[in-house]
Amino acid sequence: MPEGHSVHRIANLLGHMFAGHVLDASSPQGRFTDGAKLLNQTMLHRTYARGKHLFAVFDGDRILRVHLGIYGAWDVASATGTTQRAGAAGPQVVTSLGAPRKKRGTNPDLAQENFPPEPVGQVRLRLLDEFFVADLRGPTACEVLNPDEAEAIENRLGPDPLVDGVDAGRQEFVRRMSATSTPVGLALMNQNVVSGIGNVYRAEILFRHRLDPFVPSRSLTDDTLEALWDDWCALLAEGVKTGVMMTRNDLDEEGRQLAFSKTAHRYFVYGRAGEPCRVCGRRVELVVAAARKLYFCPSCQQGAV
DNA sequence: TCACAATGAACAA
């Protein structure tokens, strides 16, 4: 999935597009017909994210909760070709947020009279008004909750720097990480311990701190845990700002630009099994843990394996 | 045409 940074970006974008407006809601695919009916012709008040969960608060205490899972995505298009609610250009895809999508982007075939575009593929939920359309496909969760139900879900989630604040979140993070003997590599992925970290950020954060993924979370010092948290806060802020998971801190400005344009250059270890560690040259290892691929350098992340 | 992977998590056993 889209790790936490994407979900915050989606929340920001949907809020920018739709907050304060009455929306048409439908389920072109037909798998969310009842839920869409609850939201149809209802005003969207605000949107926000906690970790990987997106919440959209509609009139009448109806809260849409969406979790993109491993390959969900939102496609957003505009009648005006901009992210503004007025303009003169033809409709186009503004952006695609969520799982990686290739061959997306502006569709030159779209003409102004074609807004909104026909849904393509399995669109679970379409939100629409005069200016914008947002299509949701492939979510692992898409449901309408009441405020109590939404609160219950939020309460069980670990801290999110952008919701709880850096300082309050840090204490909670240290508390929850210190309370589990689970390997740190798994604890960081547990959304009840900390919100928003996924498989990419997990691997990269561990490398950035030269931590053995298999060391029990509880064995780490408070100083180490605080440094992990602060690093996550910085990475998340950067990710929300740029939309890119850029986790390397060993690059000059030129290298950074290159890494931004090519995923292959963007990470220390993620997706680099068998390739040389960027720091020590030893081969990056890949282990499947809890059904997810965990990448690490057995030399830099001392004691691993 | 088909198998498969992908930034995830719930559930069963």
Add this chain to the structure above:
DNA sequence: TGTTCCTTGTGAC
């Protein structure tokens, strides 16, 4: 620990 669900794009045949 293993299975299941969600959808799409790619690469091998």
